[in-house]
Each structure stands twice: as C-alpha cells, then as structure tokens.
Amino acid sequence: APTGTSSPTPSPSPTASATTPPPSSGSVGTAVENEVVTLTNAERAKGGCAPLKHDPQLRAAAFGHSSDMAKNNYFSHTSQDGRSFLDRIRAAGFTGGSGWAENIAKGQPTAASVVQAWMNSAGHKANIMNCKYNLIGVGAATASGGQIVWTQDFAAR
Structure with missing residues (x-):
C-alpha cells in the first residue's frame, strides 16, 4: 500500500478530538x-x-487509525505500537478476505x-481502482490543529 502523504505538511500538536461517532440507525460512518x-x-x-460497500469493521479500523x-501526532501505515493495517483490521473483527490495502492522507479539508x-x-489510485476490492472502511479524525487525518481500508471478501 502507498505510504506517502498527499500533503507533506508538519503535523499538528498531539492532542485530537474525534469526529462524531456514526449514528446507530444501521448506517456506517459519519457524513x-x-x-x-x-x-x-x-x-x-x-x-x-x-x-464498494462501507463495512462496519473496516470503518472501525480506519477510524481508529485516523x-x-x-491524537499521537504521527503519520504512518504502521501504528506506534507496531501494528500493520491488517493487524488493525483483524483487531476490529474483520474475518476472511483475500486482499487488503490502505490509503492514508492528512490535511485535505x-x-x-x-x-x-x-x-x-x-x-x-491503484488501490481505489482495484476491482477485486468490494468492501471499504473510511475514517476521518480531526487533530487539535484542525487538520483532518484520513484512512481508507479496502478488502476483498
């Protein structure tokens, strides 16, 4: 999966406020x-x-990573505790699957x-346009400085 940022600007201060949790009406994710x-x-x-269908477990993994x-002022596909995106997807309860990818970005408003x-x-773009993927999870979190940190997790299942 690509590791580069689309916006190589300095990270904001380490505190963050999460975006509004998804509504409980059966929908997945924020607006x-x-x-x-x-x-x-x-x-x-x-x-x-x-x-792609917005999958609740992939969304949980993506939002958790964003x-x-x-919150912790870093930008990487590897969490500071050493977990890969697939580790996070599995920890969120996603089972099975035959392919996975992750896109991250920060700063786009x-x-x-x-x-x-x-x-x-x-x-x-290759991740987005890979027709084998049929599920996605998207997470957006706003850092204390106002920058949005974005994650897309893709899976084929």
Missing part, C-alpha cells in the same frame, strides 16, 4: 466518511469497477479534496 465512499465509488465506476494518528489527492497519486 464526511460516507461522502468519501460515494466519491471513491464514482471514480471506480469510471474504470468499470463495482461500488484517530490514533491525529474535504472529502472531495482527499479523494482527488489519492486519485492524483499512482499508488493510492
């Missing part, structure tokens, strides 16, 4: 996270890929701007 899913699916449709990066940044990066 901005769901907008990322919608925009990602629009890009996939241009390449003939089926839409929140951790925002909107869903549209982060999806565009990923589409402008070959490695990130």
Whole structure:
C-alpha cells in the first residue's frame, strides 16, 4: 500500500478530538466518511469497477487509525505500537478476505479534496481502482490543529 502523504505538511500538536461517532440507525460512518465512499465509488465506476460497500469493521479500523494518528501526532501505515493495517483490521473483527490495502492522507479539508489527492497519486489510485476490492472502511479524525487525518481500508471478501 502507498505510504506517502498527499500533503507533506508538519503535523499538528498531539492532542485530537474525534469526529462524531456514526449514528446507530444501521448506517456506517459519519457524513464526511460516507461522502468519501460515494466519491471513491464514482471514480471506480469510471474504470468499470463495482461500488464498494462501507463495512462496519473496516470503518472501525480506519477510524481508529485516523484517530490514533491525529491524537499521537504521527503519520504512518504502521501504528506506534507496531501494528500493520491488517493487524488493525483483524483487531476490529474483520474475518476472511483475500486482499487488503490502505490509503492514508492528512490535511485535505474535504472529502472531495482527499479523494482527488489519492486519485492524483499512482499508488493510492491503484488501490481505489482495484476491482477485486468490494468492501471499504473510511475514517476521518480531526487533530487539535484542525487538520483532518484520513484512512481508507479496502478488502476483498
């Protein structure tokens, strides 16, 4: 999975406030996270890929990672405790699967701007446009300095 940032700006101070938790009405994710899913699916449709379904376990893994990066002032696919994105996906309860990937970004202020940044990066775009993936989890957390930290976790199952 790509490890580069779309916005190589300095990280904000280490404290963070989480975004609003998802509503309990059976939907997955916040409004901005769901907008990322919608925009990602629009890009996939241009390449003939089926839409991704927002999976609650993948969303939990993605949001947990975005929140951790925002709170602890780091930017990496590897958590500070050494866990990989697949470790985090499994810890969130996601089982099975035959392929996984992760995109991360920080600093883009909107869903549209982060999806565009990923589409402008070959490695990130390859994850988005990989038609074998059918599930996604999106997490967005806002750091104390106001920067949004974004994570997309993809899976095929």
